Amino acid sequence: MDLKINGADHQVDVPDDMPLLWVVRDVIGLTGTKFGCGIAQCGACTVHLDGVAVRSCQLPVGAVGGRAITTIEGVGQTPAGAKIQKAWLDLEVIQCGYCQPGQVMSAAALLAANPQPDDEAIDAAMAGNLCRCGTYVRIREGIKHAARA
Incomplete structure (x- = not known):
């Protein structure tokens, strides 16, 4: 294959x-x-x-x-992925980090499809991405930060 x-x-x-x-x-x-x-x-x-x-x-x-x-290893080569990764670093979104590859991938797909998402669009796109550390507020801010970039 x-x-x-x-x-x-x-x-x-x-x-x-x-x-x-x-x-x-x-x-x-x-x-x-x-x-x-x-x-x-x-x-x-x-x-x-x-x-x-x-x-x-x-x-x-x-x-x-x-x-x-x-995958997470390649998403930084996309415009939306690069913006999300930079925003995550700028705002120190990550806590333990285990969920973050999935969070970054979902956020990058959101920005690629909707460059200026509102809170409702962010909630819909990120639903089903669980964070045991509860960094949801920082994730939302990271997406907004990337959208402004």
Whole structure:
């Protein structure tokens, strides 16, 4: 199976029903995308599929079908991703950091689709991204900061 991840071509020999998360982490070796709940409810495993934020823990690699995959390792190469990463650093959004790859991926997809999101759009886009440290206020401010950049 051929995959395009962060602009690079990868050929993998895996079962079609293997979750994309395990292909990215264990086969390709890009460990920035995290395993959280395993049932697509926490957002730690979020990647972009053709620019859309998706949960990779429940997405079978066979369903990817040659589409472009972006992980946390590559999102900084996109305009929205670079803005989000800078905002996260500028405002020190991260606390423990475990959820942050998924938070960044969801926020970058939001900004790419909606460069000036209001609070309602931010809430909708970030729903399902859980933060056990409760940095939701800083995450919202980070998104707004990136939108202004």
